[in-house]
Amino acid sequence: MNRNNRIIYDQTGKIWLQTGEATGDVLEHDAVTELTFIDVEYGSIDYSKQYIESINPVTKEPVLKNIEVVLTDEQKRLQALEKELSMLKEENKNRDSEIVNTAFEVENIKLNKNL
Structure with a gap:
């Protein structure tokens, strides 16, 4: 089957859309009884x-x-590696604070004992 090139144009004759010709196993154009439009606000759809x-x-x-x-x-x-890294960071969060606390205690002891 051969399908014609359908051209949609406005009241001034400006072409807005052309479907182009097609041949082979293609669908015929639907009958158009009314055309209208809407404006979709810029940025409202990603x-x-x-x-x-x-x-x-x-x-x-x-x-x-x-x-x-x-x-x-x-x-x-x-993604799997990022998830694993996140879990490892979470598991070691408490451990890191323990290390910092221990280092702080060592420094306090050194300062207090003048070591």
Whole structure:
């Protein structure tokens, strides 16, 4: 099947979108009975994490979908190492304070005894 190039333009003739021609196993264009628009406030959507799937025609709000993040094996390994490092830091937090306290006590004893 051959599909025509659909061009969407405004009242002045300015072209806003062209679908381009297509051939092969493609779907026909849907019949358009009405076009409208909404403005989505700048910065209101983090397009690196979400995309606009469609517009709810009743509420005129964008329907957002999360972009699936697929981690590489290297990224998964890095996350595991970061988690392990965080756990080790937490485990050693008390130990570090014990070392500092002991060193402080040693210095106090040295000062008090003039050693």
